[in-house]
Amino acid sequence: MQQNTSQQIDDILDSLNGLAPASPAPFLHTRIVARLQREQSSPGYIVLRWLSRPAVAIGLSALLLLMNGYVLFIDSRPSVPTALEENSMAMVQEYDINFTSAYEPLADEAP
Amino acid sequence: MLKEGDGRAFRQLVEDRQTMVYNTVLGMLQQPEDAEDVTQEVFLKVYESIRQFRGESALSTWLYRITVTSALEFLRKRRRKKRFAFVMSLFGDANEPLTDPPDFVHPGVKLDQRENARLLFQAVAQLPDNQKTAYTLHKVEGLSYQEAADVMGTTVSAIESLLHRARLNLRKTLENSFPDGL
Structure with a gap:
């Protein structure tokens, strides 16, 4: 029984011997050309095609790098207080209004 | 001529x-x-990328590589869809069918081998992707070990090993399908 089963499995494993190749339905080339034309006329394809041009891709990458560099440059500069900020600081110091919370008790109200 | 986009x-x-x-x-x-x-x-991929073909390998090898990659991509997409349908069915919203495609019989199989081939293809469908690829290239397409190795970008001994493991897995699957004997 065991030997019989093993033989039948061997037969199954050998069932593809002498397999003839399968062919697609006729006029495959016509269907491929129709699909190509359909895809080439879609807006997504036109945009992707434009973006994948080397000049456009390199130009956009360079622009992105420049923008990143510019942002880094701006961030790394030491901040210089403007005239308005200087006036505000002076007023805060003069009137002693540098408490941060409305619930913070004033010095003379403290128990 | 093909590289110049010649339609003919x-x-x-x-x-x-x-x-x-x-x-x-x-x-x-x-x-x-x-x-x-x-x-x-x-x-379509061949039409788009024929200019990138540098002639380092045979045109047929390059074409087989694109074919195998596209088929594997499709299989992965099909598995993802099936998993998604299963998850959706847990929430009671099953629009996608969960069933596997009906039994497949390759049209080139000899008439007296149709039933055996049907069982074999069911087992082949359960193989891991690399074993399935090697098995298909060798047994269905009739490529030699060397040709299959060129397509899969590996060595002949790796192909031999893949086919050996594929055969063991197929045997195991077939035995499990018929626990009481055929």
């Missing part, structure tokens, strides 16, 4: 190689409609 050369390529591409894809997907769809995709 492309038509010639499709006519010469359509059986090779379709037969490989059909062996891997086991679904004629999907195989036809992926075959079209393969030739």
Whole structure:
């Protein structure tokens, strides 16, 4: 029984011997050309095609790098207080209004 | 001529190689409609990327590589869809069918081998992707070990090992399918 089963499995494993190749339905080339034309006329394809041009891709990458560099440059500069900020600081110091919370008790109200 | 985008050369390529591409894809997907769809995709990719073909390998090897990659991509997409449908069915919203495609019989199988081939293709569908690819290239497409190794970008001994493991796995699957004997 065991030997019989093993033989039948061997037969199954050998069932593809002498397999003839399968062919697609006729006029495959016509269907491929129709699909190509359909895809080439879609807006997504036109945009992707434009973006994948080397000049456009390199130009956009360079622009992105420049923008990143510019942002880094701006961030790394030491901040210089403007005239308005200087006036505000002076007023805060003069009137002693540098408490941060409305619930913070004033010095003379403290128990 | 093909590299220059010549329409006649492309038509010639499709006519010469359509059986090779379709037969490989059909062996891997086991679904004629999907195989036809992926075959079209393969030739579209060839049309788009023929300028990148540097002639380092044979045209047929390059074409087989695109074919195998496209078929594997399709299989992964199909598995993802199936998983998604399963998750959706847990929430009671099953629009996608959960069932596997009906039993596949390759049209090139000899008449007296149809039942055996049907059982074999069921087992092949359960193989891991690399074993399935090696098995299809060798047994369905009839490539030699060397040719299959070139397509899969590996060595002949690796192909031998893949085919050996594939055969063991197929035997195990077939034995499990018939616990009481055939």
